[in-house]
Amino acid sequence: MKNTKCKRRTALKKIFLGSGVAALGGLATPYIRDAKSAEGKTLKVQSLWTENTIGYRTFKRWCDSVQELTSGEVTLLPFAGGTIAEVFDMMTATSVGVLDGMHWVPHYAAITGAMPAGAFLTSFPMGLPHPHQWDMLFDSYGATELARELYARHGLYFVGHVHHDMNLIHSNKPINSLDDFKGLQLRMPGGLIADCFKAIGARTVTLAGSEVRPALELGAIDAADFAGPAMNYDLGFAEVSKYIVMGPTSTPCLHQPVDLTVVVFNQDVWNGLAKPTQALLTELVRAFSYEHFTAHQEANIAAWAKFEDAGVEVTRLSEDDVARFRKIALPLWFDWANRDPDSARVLKLHLDVMQNPAVAHINPDDIKAYDLKL
Numbered sequence: 001m002k003n004t005k006c007k008r009r010t011a012l013k014k015i016f017l018g019s020g021v022a023a024l025g026g027l028a029t030p031y032i033r034d035a036k037s038a039e040g041k042t043l044k045v046q047s048l049w050t051e052n053t054i055g056y057r058t059f060k061r062w063c064d065s066v067q068e069l070t071s072g073e074v075t076l077l078p079f080a081g082g083t084i085a086e087v088f089d090m091m092t093a094t095s096v097g098v099l100d101g102m103h104w105v106p107h108y109a110a111i112t113g114a115m116p117a118g119a120f121l122t123s124f125p126m127g128l129p130h131p132h133q134w135d136m137l138f139d140s141y142g143a144t145e146l147a148r149e150l151y152a153r154h155g156l157y158f159v160g161h162v163h164h165d166m167n168l169i170h171s172n173k174p175i176n177s178l179d180d181f182k183g184l185q186l187r188m189p190g191g192l193i194a195d196c197f198k199a200i201g202a203r204t205v206t207l208a209g210s211e212v213r214p215a216l217e218l219g220a221i222d223a224a225d226f227a228g229p230a231m232n233y234d235l236g237f238a239e240v241s242k243y244i245v246m247g248p249t250s251t252p253c254l255h256q257p258v259d260l261t262v263v264v265f266n267q268d269v270w271n272g273l274a275k276p277t278q279a280l281l282t283e284l285v286r287a288f289s290y291e292h293f294t295a296h297q298e299a300n301i302a303a304w305a306k307f308e309d310a311g312v313e314v315t316r317l318s319e320d321d322v323a324r325f326r327k328i329a330l331p332l333w334f335d336w337a338n339r340d341p342d343s344a345r346v347l348k349l350h351l352d353v354m355q356n357p358a359v360a361h362i363n364p365d366d367i368k369a370y371d372l373k374l
Contacts, residue, residue, distance in 0.1 A: 040072045043100035043269060046079040048087050048261065050210060053234040055164070055227070056080050058295040059103055062288045069284060073277050076101070087208050088112055094266050095155045101265040103162065111190040111206065116340035117150055120347050122260040123167070125196040126329040128350065129257040131163045131293060133359055141349045147262075150342055157270035159263045160285040163293035165228030165300070167256035170241035173222050174313075178321045187212055187224035192336045193255055199328045216240040225255065229307065230299030238310035245315055251322045263288065330362075334370040344372045 045063060049055030056078075063076035085093035091109055093099045109118030121143070128134055138144045138161050151158040175181065182201030188194040190206040197204050207215055207224075215221045217240040224241075226232055247254045263285045270278065307314075317325075337347040351372075354361035 040067075040070070040074055041272070042075040042077055043265075044079065044084070045076045045101040045103065046081065046084050046090060046093075046099050047103040048081045048090065048105055048209070049103075049231070050082060050235075051080040054230045054296055054299045055292075058292050059288075062284075062291060066281075066284060070277060070280060074273065074281065082208075082210055087210075091115075091154065091156070091264075094264060097266050097268070099266070100269045101263065103261060103263050105189075105259070105261050107189055107191055107193070110192070114154065115150055115342075116336075117342040117346045119192045119336055120343055120350060121147055121150075121262070123256040123258045124192050124329075124333070125255045126326045127257065128353060128359075128361060129251070129253075131258050133353060133361075134161065134163070134258050134260055136356070136359070137349055137353050141353055143346065143349050146342075146345060146349070151264055152267060155267045157265045157267045159265060159270075159282055160289065162261045162263060162285065162289040164259045164261050165231070165293070165296045166253035167225050167227060167259045168229065168232060168253075169223055169225050169245040169255075170216065170232065170237050171223035171243045171245050172216065172219070172241055174243055174315060175223070175245045175317075176315050177317060178324055185220070185222045187215060187221050187226075188255075189225065192332060193225070195332055195336070196255065196325070196329050199332065200325070213237060213240055227259065228296055228300060229303035230296055233303040233306050238307050238312050241312060243313050243315050244307065245317070247317050247322055248319050249316075250319065254317070254322060254325050261292070330366065331370065334367075334372065338371075338373045341373065344374050348372055348374060 047056055047059040049059060060078045063078040067075040079099075081087055084099060087104075088108055088111070090099065090102045090104050091112070091114055094102045106115070106118035106121035107124075109115035109121075128137065138147070144158070144160065147158040147161075169175070169186075171184075173180070173184065175184075178200045181197060184202045186197055186202040186204050187207045188197055188202075188204045190204075194204040194206065205221060207221075209226065212224045212226050213236055216224055216237070223245070226235070226237070229244075232238075246252050251257075273281070333347060337344045351362070351367065353359055355363065
């Protein structure tokens with residue numbers, strides 16, 4: 001069994017080395033040459049964010065700081081999304097050692113089927129709406145330990161979660177109620193999120209982030225979910241969409257209110273670091289979460305004004321739409337969780353946080369009709 005797994009990992013690595021990693025030599029050569037003359041380890045880490053975005057600039061700035069903060073013991077060599085591995089392949093690329101680490105979104109693991117529980121390790125429709133509640137989930141309710149268990153099965157080490165932003169829906173058709181989604185050709189990241197929009201009549205398609213803007217521009221899709229205001233402005237969404245669709249003031253985002261990203265390393269690479277270095281990197285990922293979140297919020301201030309200047313109109317759903325979407329989403333939470341025991345374990349932690357009196361996102365009556373298959 002062990003030999004079979006090793007052979008499979010070797011084969012996968014050859015596939016990546018033969019196809020998607022051709023760009024590595026050209027982009028990385030000067031950095032790798034310099035790093036070899038220095039002490040410490042140089043690790044290739046790819047973000048899901050593409051170049052010329054607030055997301056990648058923040059990621060690169062953090063990577064650049066790690067060498068100094070670890071006194072030269074670790075240098076993180078940053079790569080933009082799609083440079084070495086396509087976004088849907090990043091987990092495999094890190095598992096087989098083509099990447100040493102990744103900054104990623106867990107729901108892609110659910111979409112590919114590699115780790116269904118990934119659907120609940122980042123934001124989902126009508127889930128926890130505030131970043132500090134996700135901190136509670138991971139740091140107080142045990143989601144960090146559970147995530148490490150799940151990623152370890154793939155030869156990976158989950159270091160920590162990283163806050164980003166809410167996600168927006170950009171559209172070229174006015175959307176003022178859930179009924180306006182009927183028949184809409186809508187890009188969603190797939191999985192549970194897409195199923196919720198299918199339930200209200202949208203025709204959902206799954207596209208990688210790099211394909212979203214061109215699809216909107218060409219009219220191949222009517223609307224698309226993607227990241228927050230600053231990121232989407234950087235990507236040119238003001239040029240290819242007429243509307244931004246949001247919830248009412250009480251619930252600005254219904255479908256991905258806290259789009260959580262993660263930092264994950266290859267397990268062997270992580271094990272090769274000294275224990276004090278591992279502890280320091282864990283704290284540096286916590287610091288990255290703060291930096292990543294605040295950088296986006298600051299950039300969003302200017303981005304909202306830029307969208308307005310470009311003539312992009314913000315339309316809002318109603319409180320009735322929120323209540324209706326909630327009734328659609330809750331049973332789908334349980335449907336998705338009960339397809340996989342680990343998904344049920346993660347959703348159970350969410351339900352515990354949601355029913356904390358200080359959070360009060362749901363009450364027992366909201367979920368009394370549903371059971372988790374733990």
